[in-house]
Amino acid sequence: MKNVLFTTFIFSLLFTACSKKESINSEAVQDIKPHYDTVAVDSFSNGAVSVDIxxxxxxxxxxxxxxxxxxxxxxxxxxxxxxxxxxENKKKVEEEKKKAGPDKKEKTEQSQPSNGTKAE
Structure with missing residues (x-):
């Protein structure tokens, strides 16, 4: 009986030691956890204010x-x-028109005699 217990123990030890082990993917676990730099605030919590208010x-x-x-x-x-x-601009324009009016008359009078033919 001692041999049977001893052989069973040995076989169970070999079976567990030689069985194919599945490796735990540690990267997948890390990808699932998001890293936030801020804390979410509930809109119904104390101190929360709506946009309108x-x-x-x-x-x-x-x-x-x-x-x-x-x-x-x-x-x-x-x-x-x-x-x-x-x-001010309107006043300046009106003054220039008033000044230009008599000057044009003088210029036309001066240009007419010089343009005329001499009568001898």
Whole structure:
């Protein structure tokens, strides 16, 4: 009986030692695990704010209101400056026309006698 137990033990040891072992693919396990550098935030968690509410908060802030007022002030100032420049340009054009009108008459009078034939 001792021989039977001893031979069974030897055969089981040889069977387990000589059996084909499957290798564990460690690379496949690593590929499955994604590496994130940030933590996902649940939109329903404490401190989460929807996009619309965040926009309303930004728009109601004093800094935003001040910036809107400043932009409107700059735009009205630019419009006023453009209108003044247009008025000045119109005045200059009218003055040039007034000056050019008498000058043209004088030039035409001077050119007519010199173009005429001499009567002898």
């Amino acid at each position: 965040a926009r309303q908060i930004r728009m109601s802030s004093k800094q935003y209101k001040d910036s809107v007022k400043e932009v409107l002030r700059v735009q009205t100032e630019e419009k006023r400056i453009k209108q003044e420049l247009e008025k």
